[in-house]
Amino acid sequence: MNKGFSVERGLQRGRIRLQTGFLYINREDGEQYQLIEYLDEDSQVLIRNIHTQQSKIASIHQLDNVVVNEREDLSIDLSEIGDEYWNKALKKYEAIKPLLNEEQYDPTSVEAHAEKIGVSKRTLYRWIQAYNSIGSVAGLVDRKRGWSEGNSRLNKEQNELVNQVINDFYLHKQRPSIEQTIREVQRVANLKGIESPSRRTIRKRILSISEEERLRKRGQKEKAKNKFTPKPNHFPNVDFPLSVIQIDHTPVDLIIVDNKYRKPIGRPYLTLAMDIYSRMITGYYLSLDEPSVTSVAMCIARSILPKERLLLDHNVKGEWNVFGYPNKIHVDNGADFRSLDLSKSCEAHNIALEFRPVGRPEFGGHIERVIGTFMKEVHGLSGTTFSNIKQKDNYNSESEAVMTLDEFEAWLLNYIVNVYHKRTHSALGVSPVQKWRLGIFGDKDHVGCGYPQLPKDEQTLLLDFLPSKKRTIQHNGVTIDGLRYYDVALNMHINDSDEKGKSKEFLFRYDPRNIGRIWFYDPKLKRYFPIPFADQSLPDMSIWEYKQVRQFLKNKDEKLIHSQQIHDALTEMRERVERSAQLTKKARRQAQRQKVHAKSEVVIPTAIPDSNAIETVKVPTSHLLSDSEFTFGEIE
Template sequence: MSSGFVFERERSERGLQRGRIILQKGNIYLNREDGEQYELVEYLDEDTQVMIRHLYTRKTKIANVYQLENVKINEREDVAVDLSAISDEYWEKALEKYEMIKPLLNAEQYNPSAVKARAKEVGVSERSLYRYIQAYYSLGSIAGLIDRKRGWSKDRSRLTQEQENLVAKVISDFYLHKQRPTIEQTIREVQRIAHIQGIESPSRRTIRQRILRISEEERLRKRGQREKARNKFTPKPHSFPNVDFPLSVIQIDHTPVDLIIVDNKHRMPIGRPYLTLAMDIYSRMITGYYLSLDEPSVTSVAMCIARSILPKERLLLDHNIKGEWAVFGYPSKIHVDNGADFRALDLSKSCAAHGIALEFRPVGRPEYGGHIERVIGTFMKEVHGLSGTTFSNTKEKDNYASENEAVMTLDEFESWLINYIVNVYHKRTHSALGVSPVQKWRLGIFGDKDHEGCGYPQLPIDEQTLLLDFLPSEKRTIQHNGVTIDGLRYYDVVLNMYINDTDDKGKNKEFLFRRDPRNIGRIWFYDPKLKRYFPIPFADQSLPDMSIWEYKQVRQYLKDKDEKLIHSQQINEALTEMRERVEQSAQRTKKARRQAQRQKVHAKSEVVIPTAVETNNAPPIQPISNGLLLDDSDFTFGDIE
């Protein structure tokens, strides 16, 4: 299940970069092919081609969008940090600014009357709104709105409980009223009641921020505009609100595949894989997927999102699929159900850092999830035509012996899946659209005489940062023997300068680490001074690489043997013994064969970020690809716990 590519190693020295390549006509870009600056002149409705014009010679030529880079990369070091290092206080302020400018993003930002009206509505100056818009587009996400100054200290509270109660009551009883008082009138009401009660009034800015947190739907509904709220926010059957262009909303969901697959070695049945699928609601194009032998998790969701954003050319090459899958770029919103894997805080923060709104399906409103569920149903009907299908129910299955008929490995099924997406589903007329998904996508991107296209989607400046941002994070202190996570010890000399480091109060500092569950043989340490990641291997180099699920099995195995103190030698011996048993029984039991296959897939997940020394002999720059793992030579797309 390989889909690797080579990263630009010199990028690892530049640290984290969350900016975007915004592909707009008239913008200036650096062409990677010759290092010269060009103006983007025209989109070409063919693959991912554009016409560019040299800034000095004025000669035009055709280029691939993946060759273009922003001329100037944002230099804000204060946001070039791991997401977990940005306090909730900073995020809160940034989100408040984002809510102020949200209606102005895209076309409205150039409309002076719209900016003036919005400034009056939210109670800030027009100059501030222009500054917020510029800051937002400097990184293409909410991260650009994070304050540069220090946040509030931990022992300082913004409002007393009395002040909080006062503001909440005035907003509820006064502002959210059918008389629709203004924000300024609401601020004066808070000040008036505070004076009567003999407490200090919160600042005007704080009161305004509390009001701006109220959703537009709640504001309309509670201020006597229920019909307007209903028309704007209630979807019609088989429709989704505010889907006006490609990637305005994508939906993601999971499903067990209605197919028994076989292992690579013995070609014996090992059970059903799981599929995580992402779809663009506007065009019904599939934007990304994740195929796994393990049940869906927050990391499988994150990997599906990353694959959705990144280009797919290398993926097609790896699986020898002839066709086009020219879908890439940041979605404006990701819509999901209320499962725990979607509710994870890490996922929410990762999406916010990249300017992606994560929205959950309203309880009791199944129409919000119907699109992705219907397309998954369409896919499974096609799967029912494959040997080894389980069908969708026992009535359909009848006397069909799925395991006896199973013939496809996970790799083979993945190739079949990609080919079906690219060459069948995308090209077949969609009943709800009246055209094929690829035709609808191109209409949304390029437009025609009756429709204005939105242009190419935005790409990440640095894929490495995108992938790291979606990996699970941990905070740990650094001791003389390294850092310990889940009883496993990691060490590298890069940790030495932070051993027993303390804060101003004399407490041991906690540092940020990220870990890929598919291979916990190394973790990534975020150096807060250099603002970049370093791989940290097991302190005991005799330990083999393993996935998190294997490690959990090892710990349970040792616990069952009543071994209280677990050390490296025990882990190594237990893992070796377990793997030998699996290999011996692989031909006898389906569970063991599935575990053996799982182990092989996880073994492809070698994740290494090149160190500064390794970057001296950087390979030629490669086109941006679909790879989702960080490796010093090749990226593979493995399975996950």
């Protein structure tokens, strides 16, 4: 194992839940702080050191959970969780789903539901607790031997007390504050001689009440009716930011040019994600290749992750403080959205993947309309194809084309953050960024939902969405589609057999844009290690190039029998492309793909490092913070 690496931490799918009054670790100094207040500026919060009582302003991205609820037995790749265990977890989730709101704290509701589905109340509570420990379906996967059941719940008297005060005091037309309600719980508990639940528990219970119930029972029935009654062309159950996002693809109405010769190479493709509540763009994916399931997965990951580095890499000044897990992703019925791998990845991170029902206007094509808005702006750029022949008229798109893919991406980013997000939206009456802030922070008439939840570990999130293969490990390494990979990390698993004596297969994930390195999941250490080509003389290449190499050799009536053929064929192909790049658009596009693949590399840990030593490798930016293309294709 490489010196300086820690194997004590594995994959982590927990979430960081930001809520005022809660305690967090500040990654900068390792001290514990209480979150005091959200500051509506650059994802900033006011925190107070619990030891020194000194307050300061910090970024939410500096905060981490004090107590890690991550289950060690789930520190594994998703593919390692068998279908039997996963399907059982999904059945548990469906059983508790009706209770994943304020009803989970109501013993009467839990008991009635337990009787309805034919399980004990204790079992139902255990499932709810397991789900809440991680915040996703993964928490419901059967535990391995030796694990405890976690923290105890409130006792019956405390539950009844909190429910009574909330129903009789908080949900009243006088509209008392949360702080007043906490004091009332403490007062009644003292009168009854009951130990009061913590302020944190009471606050959490109050915040779990839906906005509809809160408005209705606090004397605002008309507002609740107007806001939550479904209307034609209005997406139902969109009550707060990231409750639903929509994703769709489009070819961009623009001819772009290559970086070297500045000659036209065709239209790029855009995958776009939008928050229905605020109309904020949550993420995008720009590529020279046709949309695929990987386009969707990469767009989802970019939606969840912070965007500061993305703006910095493209030198775009502005703010894009949109991040966090969506509750639901709404898509059309295309094959790229119906991938089982994509569905499982979403389930693992507690994201519902929902397909648009036919003939239901209330589920409206919000994303199609915003794509239409974007393309109208693109029609003002040199090289636009417009949206139809009539609009194009005598305009020669290719001769007018001037923008490279990188230049267009910078334009797109600037348009998103500095124009679209700040312009008043006709359906909202305010700008998307104003609507987003209202949903997050609230005002005197609205209860904000607070900052969205962040992934505990970005690396786990990204690996969960990458494609994978299973292969056996031999003395010379592992072979995937004729390419051999080797590293000492494979040695302890050479010729391993399963309990039936058959050769054991291991999981490998790969970046389709650069298959010069794959990621090996070690089931014993429960972590990933990069495995390079066994023949170090082979250059990095994409799946797209490798498939062309194999076809190139086939056309020459040669069989692929050794790595030198790959090296020679790839070199010859690239030289041919370079020579013909000035002559043909297809060749220029091919050359540009190759440059984009090789261009943008960032340093990421080869394993999750400890705080004292980090050893790194370069891999392509398929982790989405700055890349502009990620070629994907299945190897036969």
